[in-house]
Amino acid sequence: MKKIVNINLGGYPFTIDIDAYDKMEEYFVSLEKYFGEYDNPHEIIFDIEVRMAELFKENAGEHAILSLSDVDKAIKILGTPEDFSKDNIVDDENNENDEKSYKSEESNRRSYEYRVGKKIYRDPDNKVIGGVCSGLANYLGVPDPIWIRLLFVLLFVSGISPLIYIILMIIIPKAKTTAERKEMRGEPIDIDTIAQSIEDEFNNLTDQFKGFRDSFKTKRQKRRKRRC
Amino acid sequence: MNVENTKAQMRKGFLEMITLLMISKEESYPSDMIKRLKEKELIVVEGTMYPLLNRLKNDELLGYNWKESTSGPPRKYYFITEKGKEFLGELQKTWHNLKTVVETISK
Numbered sequence: 448m449k450k451i452v453n454i455n456l457g458g459y460p461f462t463i464d465i466d467a468y469d470k471m472e473e474y475f476v477s478l479e480k481y482f483g484e485y486d487n488p489h490e491i492i493f494d495i496e497v498r499m500a501e502l503f504k505e506n507a508g509e510h511a512i513l514s515l516s517d518v519d520k521a522i523k524i525l526g527t528p529e530d531f532s533k534d535n536i537v538d539d540e541n542n543e544n545d546e547k548s549y550k551s552e553e554s555n556r557r558s559y560e561y562r563v564g565k566k567i568y569r570d571p572d573n574k575v576i577g578g579v580c581s582g583l584a585n586y587l588g589v590p591d592p593i594w595i596r597l598l599f600v601l602l603f604v605s606g607i608s609p610l611i612y613i614i615l616m617i618i619i620p621k622a623k624t625t626a627e628r629k630e631m632r633g634e635p636i637d638i639d640t641i642a643q644s645i646e647d648e649f650n651n652l653t654d655q656f657k658g659f660r661d662s663f664k665t666k667r668q669k670r671r672k673r674r675c
Numbered sequence: 676m677n678v679e680n681t682k683a684q685m686r687k688g689f690l691e692m693i694t695l696l697m698i699s700k701e702e703s704y705p706s707d708m709i710k711r712l713k714e715k716e717l718i719v720v721e722g723t724m725y726p727l728l729n730r731l732k733n734d735e736l737l738g739y740n741w742k743e744s745t746s747g748p749p750r751k752y753y754f755i756t757e758k759g760k761e762f763l764g765e766l767q768k769t770w771h772n773l774k775t776v777v778e779t780i781s782k
Contacts (some may be wrong), residue, residue: 458748527722531726
């Protein structure tokens with residue numbers, strides 16, 4: 448017996464075993480790290496997602512539940528970041544000398560993988576205007592963004608132009624992916640922490656739904672009482 | 676010296692030209708291009724094509740249109756730009772040059 452997940456992969460719906468899903472997520476996180484310094488990493492990754500969906504369609508047929516072996520097969524065809532650097536095709540600029548550059552790229556990539564350092568991002572989950580203050584609070588380790596917000600308000604009152612906020616909003620990127628949110632908080636990026644945050648998100652939603660349902664119930668009860 | 680590495684290097688420069696060449700013949704869908712390139716053993720893993728296409732697009736050598744598909748979401752079809760045609764012309768010149776050199780020397 449296994450849990451299954453419904454996903455949208457590149458615009459196609461799929462039902463997939465939970466272990467296969469974990470493997471796939473791990474793969475896309477590794478791609479995100481690898482392509483992170485390219486011009487349009489999300490576009491490249493989305494193209495690969497679409498291609499993976501096509502491979503699933505070709506191999507598994509319409510109604511099958513995707514298993515770990517389907518995902519492994521697709522990853523083998525698409526290639527992992529290790530394959531890309533071996534192939535040397537992906538790395539554009541610095542490969543005048545094959546052996547040497549291959550090695551240095553390898554070690555660069557490795558240091559990137561294990562770097563847990565914080566990066567500054569705007570925090571879209573905790574924002575009033577653009578998430579600049581909460582992003583700064585995350586970066587500086589201030590426990591509550593309200594202090595940074597207060598500081599900004601004081602700055603504006605004391606005559607400093609609010610333009611500074613707008614400039615910060617433009618130059619600081621928004622944390623869009625789970626990996627970026629982790630980086631923003633300085634948490635290590637691996638599959639378990641990402642799974643944890645997805646779970647948190649889900650629990651959050653269920654709580655919200657419960658709250659909504661309860662308030663609906665009490666409203667109905669009140670109405671009934673009035674009628675009596 | 677690793678022969679696989681040298682082969683990869685040769686394929687790399689060549690792949691750029693062949694990609695532009697294929698797209699210059701007709702607007703192309705990456706998955707179809709991948710199929711042809713794999714048959715000819717020019718690419719090993721499919722994932723290498725997407726960053727290449729993305730780079731050529733960012734350099735304005737290629738552009739793409741979204742086209743409706745009967746079997747799923749709309750697809751990206753790549754076309755070659757004027758700048759891309761010029762670029763391809765230069766690459767082809769070099770290619771012919773290399774080809775004649777190899778042919779005359781191996782005779």
